[in-house]
Amino acid sequence: MTEPIKITPPLTDATVEKLRAGDKVLITGVLYTARDAAHKRLIELLDRGGKLPFEIKGQIIYYVGPTPERPGQVIGSAGPTTSGRMDAYTPRLIELGLKGMVGKGARSKEVLEAVRKHKSVYMAAVGGAAALIARSIRKAEIIAYEDLGPEAIRRLEVVDFPAIVVNDVHGGDLFAEGVARYRRQP
Amino acid sequence: MRKVSVKDITKAVRGLCISAACDLEPDVVSAIRAAKAKEESPLGAEVLGQIVENFEIAAHEGLPMCQDTGISVFFLEVGRQVELDGSLRDAVNEGVRQGYKDGYMRKSVCHPLKRTNTGDNTPAIIHTEIVEGDGIRIKIAPKGAGSENMSRLKMLKPAEGVEGIKDFVVETVTVAGGNPCPPIVVGVGVGGSFEKSAILAKKALLRPLGTPNEDRDLSALEAELLDRINRLGIGPMGFGGTTTALAVHIEAYPCHIASLPVAVNIQCHADRHKEVTI
Numbered sequence: 001m002t003e004p005i006k007i008t009p010p011l012t013d014a015t016v017e018k019l020r021a022g023d024k025v026l027i028t029g030v031l032y033t034a035r036d037a038a039h040k041r042l043i044e045l046l047d048r049g050g051k052l053p054f055e056i057k058g059q060i061i062y063y064v065g066p067t068p069e070r071p072g073q074v075i076g077s078a079g080p081t082t083s084g085r086m087d088a089y090t091p092r093l094i095e096l097g098l099k100g101m102v103g104k105g106a107r108s109k110e111v112l113e114a115v116r117k118h119k120s121v122y123m124a125a126v127g128g129a130a131a132l133i134a135r136s137i138r139k140a141e142i143i144a145y146e147d148l149g150p151e152a153i154r155r156l157e158v159v160d161f162p163a164i165v166v167n168d169v170h171g172g173d174l175f176a177e178g179v180a181r182y183r184r185q186p
Numbered sequence: 187m188r189k190v191s192v193k194d195i196t197k198a199v200r201g202l203c204i205s206a207a208c209d210l211e212p213d214v215v216s217a218i219r220a221a222k223a224k225e226e227s228p229l230g231a232e233v234l235g236q237i238v239e240n241f242e243i244a245a246h247e248g249l250p251m252c253q254d255t256g257i258s259v260f261f262l263e264v265g266r267q268v269e270l271d272g273s274l275r276d277a278v279n280e281g282v283r284q285g286y287k288d289g290y291m292r293k294s295v296c297h298p299l300k301r302t303n304t305g306d307n308t309p310a311i312i313h314t315e316i317v318e319g320d321g322i323r324i325k326i327a328p329k330g331a332g333s334e335n336m337s338r339l340k341m342l343k344p345a346e347g348v349e350g351i352k353d354f355v356v357e358t359v360t361v362a363g364g365n366p367c368p369p370i371v372v373g374v375g376v377g378g379s380f381e382k383s384a385i386l387a388k389k390a391l392l393r394p395l396g397t398p399n400e401d402r403d404l405s406a407l408e409a410e411l412l413d414r415i416n417r418l419g420i421g422p423m424g425f426g427g428t429t430t431a432l433a434v435h436i437e438a439y440p441c442h443i444a445s446l447p448v449a450v451n452i453q454c455h456a457d458r459h460k461e462v463t464i
Contacts, residue, residue: 022229022425037301067250067292076290077244077253082332082365104332104423105365126233126423127332127367128456129240130253149303150253150292162236164229164425175364178426182227183419 004162010058011099013119019165021172025123027161031062031102033154035081038145039089046092053144053153057097062125063104065150066134075140075156079130080104083122087111094120102163106175115167123163124174136161187269188320190464192277195270195322198462199281202326203258204289206460207250210241213395214432214457221369221429230427234369237422237455252456255291256328258282258310261392265319278324279308294331313385325461327392333370333454336362339384342446351376351448352411358450359415359431364424367454371395372415372434375449377441387451390435392459399436408434432457 004024007015009031019025032054034042042052063083067076083103090101091114099120104127107115115122125133139157146152166174218241222234244251260278270277286293286307293307317323338358342350355374362370375386398405411434421427432455441447 065253065292065294067253067255068290070290076292077250079253081254082335084365104367106363106424124364124423124425126236126240128252128454129236131243131247131249131251132236132240134249135243150294174426175424178227178229178421178424179419180426181419182230182421182426182428184417184428 009060009099011060011121012058016099016119016121017169019121019168020170021165021168021174021177023165025163025165027060027102027163028159029157031060031156031158031161033062033064033156035063035065035151036085037148037151038153039086041145043089043092052096054155056093058099060100060102061093061098062102062156066140067130067150069140075134075137077130078134078137080125080127083107090114094118107167112167112173116169116171119169121165121169122167124166125161125163133161187267188265189269189271190322192270192272192274194464195274195277195324196281196284198324198464199278199326200285200288202324202460202462203282203285203291203328206326206328206458207255207289207291208248209245210251210456211459215241217395217432218369218455221432225422225427225429227421227425227427229425230422230429233422233425234429250289250291252330253292254294254330254332255286256330256458257295258307259327259329259388260310260312261325261327261389262312262314263317263323264314265321266316267320268322274314275312278310278312282306282308282310322464323461324464325392325459327388327459330454330456333366333452336366337387337449337451339380339447339449341380342448344444344446346446348407350446352407352414354448355411355434355450356414356418358452359420360418362452363420366452367456368420368424369422369429369432369455371453371457372411372431373451373453374434374436375451376436376438376447378439378447379441379445380447382439383447383449384451386437386439387449390437391451391453391457393435395457396433401438404436404438408436
């Protein structure tokens with residue numbers, strides 16, 4: 001296996017262009033969390049002409065709703081949720097400069113078009129590996145929508161957070177390529 | 187009659203909720219390890235390695251293996267000679283309330299339209315059967331949404347027959363792709379009525395992993411479907427590979443002469459289930 005590529009947000013067009021479907025990456029720096037309910041509020045906020053609760057340009061959103069932390073823990077278990085539920089909201093955020101997303105599962109055509117057009121990247125973390133992934137999260141702070149509980153927007157500081165590039169700006173798609181490689185005729 | 191206190195049921199349910207979230211059963215652990223040894227894709231094998239490492243950390247440190255600690259689904263078998271001193275439903279829900287709070291687990295249950303969180307992971311989904319004897323068997327299967335959302339049900343025409351069943355199962359797994367966190371377990375309910383087929387599919391998931399159905403026709407169908415599914419190439423997390431499913435379990439029940447219901451309930455690799463008898 002090839003060595004992982006280390007990236008740190010804010011991501012530039014040049015960094016995103018280097019990433020190819022199937023590349024392993026290690027993210028160090030800031031990730032923002034958001035799921036369905038938070039995305040809905042962000043889009044409603046934009047519709048009203050409001051300002052997002054964080055600067056989105058160059059940033060990465062991690063689709064996660066962690067378990068509550070125990071005393072002494074930074075965060076509870078924190079694996080990725082299914083990204084497709086955010087598809088309806090994502091192209092708008094990519095247009096505003098969102099450079100990366102981490103989740104699991106496939107994205108819509110509209111999201112993939114936005115990824116190519118505005119130079120962004122969709123990455124997956126291993127679903128269910130929530131206790132393992134939490135080890136790379138060093139700091140977690142709620143910055144918006146605290147009333148949403150696990151769905152609140154958090155600012156995470158991570159070190160060597162493991163992810164795999166699924167959809168790149170060049171049209172690469174790990175899901176399609178993986179299935180084509182390992183599909184066997186019945 | 188044997189008197190059973192509902193307080194003992196609450197206590198048992200609390201414990202089951204926590205242990206199910208943190209401690210994967212040995213049948214699932216060995217199936218994932220065996221899959222890792224056989225996986226042909228290097229990336230797929232690496233993903234299975236992370237999954238193994240994760241459930242080891244979870245069990246060792248008493249942490250939920252997945253942040254989606256699920257909606258709590260119970261199958262209760264209550265002996266007809268049991269006399270309870272209170273509400274069974276209330277006792278189970280109180281156990282869920284305590285377990286999800288004390289175990290630092292995510293509360294993932296909300297109003298279906300308003301989407302407001304109930305705050306304590308209740309109400310649980312409780313299926314109760316009256317059986318012979320004087321004991322209460324409590325089975326819990328907390329269910330995450332990633333895999334549950336990829337489950338499907340179809341009322342086939344009887345003319346579609348066994349081929350129709352096979353195609354619907356394979357199509358369901360294909361459409362699901364990487365979403366339900368493969369390697370998955372595929373529970374299939376065939377026959378009965380609309381709701382019966384769905385409950386059969388869920389019950390099929392509770393069978394010890396890889397134990398074939400005692401009916402030879404059904405066990406042959408399970409083996410054939412597992413082979414077809416693992417030829418799809420979806421692989422661990424959908425990244426491509428030869429391990430898409432760990433097992434296919436089918437349960438069947440007689441149905442109306444004009445019907446052929448088929449339900450497919452998909453379970454992620456964090457195949458959490460526990461049981462206790464009081």
